[in-house]
Amino acid sequence: MLSPADIATLWLTFKVAGISTLFMLLFGTPLAWWLARTESRWKGICNAVVALPLVLPPTVLGFYLLVLMGPAGVIGKFTTWLGLGTLPFTFAGLVVASVLYSLPFVVQPLQTAFAMIGARPLEAAATLRASPFDTFFSIVVPLAKPGFLTAAILGFAHTVGEFGVVLMVGGNIPDKTRVVSVQIYNHVEALEYSEAHWLAGCLLLFSFSVLLVLYTALKTHPVAHQSLK
């Protein structure tokens, strides 16, 4: 069965994933909007940078974050200057790493959803003298709702499953950075297979439910269904 330590890792994982998803939607929405609308020559570069975490092996990304956020790194020097100290081995550091790691899973569905709306509804709104902000919240957000749903669920689920990055940046500290994937790995390494099975079972059940909800909900939304293909 699950030990209290195992349950603590589950709780911590959902906390990291939840907070990271909020930040990803916050940063990802304007970024995806810009990427969907812009004609700028920087668009290609920006798209590539956002997609990079999909290609980089997580331990490699984790290692560079460890170096960058450390006392000698650029980010580390900045956070120290702000009086926050360095980020590795902290909950905040884990959130920063997760946001960078899972961002493509939020930006890409949003970008597709925004692109599919097209220019016409926005032009119609403009002729009715709606301000850009008003247009965004009254027209774009409702039309792109399935995109937001996909982005949030994929971002959350991907953060729950992350392993390589947290292993490098986290330091395996109980209640602070020891997330469920690391705990499963530790159980397996220590040959505690039954504990590993229980925890992995919980994670599997969770992931399956998330994807099931996602795909059932999207069936009723033809637009979003398109965007997932």
Next chain:
Amino acid sequence: MAFKITSFFLWALYLISASSLCNAETTLVAVASNFTKPMTEIAEAFKKTTGHSANLAFGSSGKFVSQLENGGPFEVFLSADASNPIKLEQSGLAVAGSRFTYAIGKLVLWSNKTGYVDERGQILATGGFKHLALADPKLAPYGAAAMEVIRNMKLLDTLQPLFVLGENIAQTYQFISTGNAELGFIALSQIIDNGRIASGSGWIVPNNLHIPILQDVILLKKGAENPAAPALLKFLTSPEAQAIIRKYGYDIAG
């Protein structure tokens, strides 16, 4: 293109038959990652002396045990501890009586800053650091040894809140070398160069503060029929191999 592929296969066939003609075999070896550097050098010497080749796979000892229990193809296993080979002996996957200690690990308290760790490890008691890195004591023998040292120095209560745990000593080394942890316990073999600590500052922990970190090798049943596998075990006890092992900061048993 087709011609190239055919000629490649012909070459491969030629090489395979040539190698079997002169009785030089290849053995597949699972090596604990902390022994990567010395083992690479030993494998070269092994090839020169015996003509056999050792194909090396590096990884964590626990993972190798899980792989072997599920049909892993390795013929020789150089573990980072003694308990994993014993486990394989008991489950009948290894040749009984083939196990011996090929190296004894040395623990070191290390910092990447020069003059930070004193020569008696007093800094552990004085404090002034925010993070102390060690390998997870549950998984890594060097982590377990570090815990023993801390317990023996009666500093567990003050130091435990400062722990950051690496999954293995390689990761623990990264925590310290990037400066994210001010200091931590790793293997001497990771930072030794020409018999000296290459950079930063360190305290080589005396052997009486922890039980010895025995690294055992064992012949697996899959390798019993391959002459190269027992030959490698024998080669590990040769003066040539032992000199390499010592050079990388390990002790030799006996």
